[in-house]
Amino acid sequence: VSRLALVTGGSTGLGFAAAAALAGRGCDLVLVARNTDRLLAARERIHLLCPNVVIEAQVCDLEDMASVSQLTASRQTDGVPDIVVHVSGGPRLYVPGTEDEEELRRHIQSHSLSLWSMMKTFAPMMQQRGFGRFIAVMSRALAEPRADNPLSAAVRLPAWALMKSYSKSASFSRVTFNAVLPGLFETDRFRDVCVDLARQNGETVELARQRFLAAIPAGRVGRPEELGALCGLLASDEGGYINGQRITIDGGSSSSI
Ligand SMILES: NC(=O)c1ccc[n+]([C@@H]2O[C@H](COP(=O)([O-])OP(=O)(O)OC[C@H]3O[C@@H](n4cnc5c(N)ncnc54)[C@H](OP(=O)(O)O)[C@@H]3O)[C@@H](O)[C@H]2O)c1
Numbered sequence: 001v002s003r004l005a006l007v008t009g010g011s012t013g014l015g016f017a018a019a020a021a022l023a024g025r026g027c028d029l030v031l032v033a034r035n036t037d038r039l040l041a042a043r044e045r046i047h048l049l050c051p052n053v054v055i056e057a058q059v060c061d062l063e064d065m066a067s068v069s070q071l072t073a074s075r076q077t078d079g080v081p082d083i084v085v086h087v088s089g090g091p092r093l094y095v096p097g098t099e100d101e102e103e104l105r106r107h108i109q110s111h112s113l114s115l116w117s118m119m120k121t122f123a124p125m126m127q128q129r130g131f132g133r134f135i136a137v138m139s140r141a142l143a144e145p146r147a148d149n150p151l152s153a154a155v156r157l158p159a160w161a162l163m164k165s166y167s168k169s170a171s172f173s174r175v176t177f178n179a180v181l182p183g184l185f186e187t188d189r190f191r192d193v194c195v196d197l198a199r200q201n202g203e204t205v206e207l208a209r210q211r212f213l214a215a216i217p218a219g220r221v222g223r224p225e226e227l228g229a230l231c232g233l234l235a236s237d238e239g240g241y242i243n244g245q246r247i248t249i250d251g252g253s254s255s256s257i
Contacts, residue, residue, distance in 0.1 A: 230247065
C-alpha cells in the first residue's frame with residue numbers, strides 16, 4: 001500500500017531526512033515549511049532520489065494557529081495523511097531568567113499546539129482507516145533539560161503529555177504516537193546553536209563544537225539520515241507495536257537510566 005506522509009519542517013535538516021527516508025520506503029509526501037524556495041528545492045532533491053513518489057509542497061507557519069488550521073482543513077479535501085512527522089524550528093538559547101515571553105508563546109504554539117491540532121483532526125480519521133502514525137521530533141532536552149536552553153523542554157512537554165495520553169486511548173488503537181529525542185545532529189540548527197553558545201561563553205565556534213563532541217561517547221555528531229531511518233521504522237507496519245515512547249538517539253550521551 002502506498003501511504004501519505006505529512007512532514008512538517010520537511011525542507012531542511014532532520015525533517016528533510018525523515019521525509020527522504022519515508023520516500024525511500026515508498027511513501028508519497030506532503031512537505032511543509034514556511035519558505036517556498038527551500039520547500040521546492042527539497043521536493044526536487046527527494047524527487048531525484050525517489051522519482052516514483054508524489055511530493056506536494058505546502059506552505060504553513062506552525063507558529064500561527066490560523067495557518068495550521070488551514071493546513072489541516074485543506075488535507076481533509078486533498079488527502080488525510082497516514083503518517084505525520086512533526087518537526088519545527090528550535091527556540092533560541094537563553095541564560096535562565098532572561099527568556100523572552102513572546103518567543104516562549106510562539107514556540108509553545110509551533111511545537112505543541114500545532115501538533116495537538118493535527119492529532120485531534122487526523123487521529124480519528126486514521127483510526128477509522130485502520131492505520132496511523134504520529135512521530136514528533138523533539139529534543140533530548142525533553143528528558144534532560146539543559147541550563148543553557150530553558151525553552152527547549154518547556155515548549156515540547158505539553159505535546160509529549162498529549163501524545164502519551166492519546167497513545168493510551170483505546171479510541172486510537174490503530175494509531176501510534178511516539179517522540180524521537182535527538183542529541184546533536186549535523187544540521188543548520190546545530191551550527192546556529194554552536195554560534196549562540198560561543199557568543200554566550202565568549203569562545204570560538206570551533207571550541208563550542210569541540211566541547212559538544214567531547215560529551216558524545218560516539219565521538220561525533222549524528223547524521224540526519226540516521227534519524228530518518230528511525231522515523232522510517234516508527235512509521236512502518238513493523239513499528240506498529242512501538243507506541244507512547246520517547247526514543248533518544250544521541251550517540252550514547254544521555255545519562256538517565
Ligand atoms: N540538529 C540538532 O542537533 C538537534 C538536536 C536536538 C533537537 N533538535 C530539534 O529538532 C528540530 C529540527 O532541527 P533541525 O536541526 O533539523 O533544524 P533546521 O535545520 O533549522 O530545520 C528546521 C525546519 O523546520 C522548518 N520550520 C522552522 N520553523 C517553522 C515554522 N514556524 N513553521 C513551519 N516550519 C518551520 C524550517 O523551514 P522554514 O524555516 O522554511 O519554515 C526547516 O524546514 C528543531 O526543533 C530542533 O530544536 C535538533
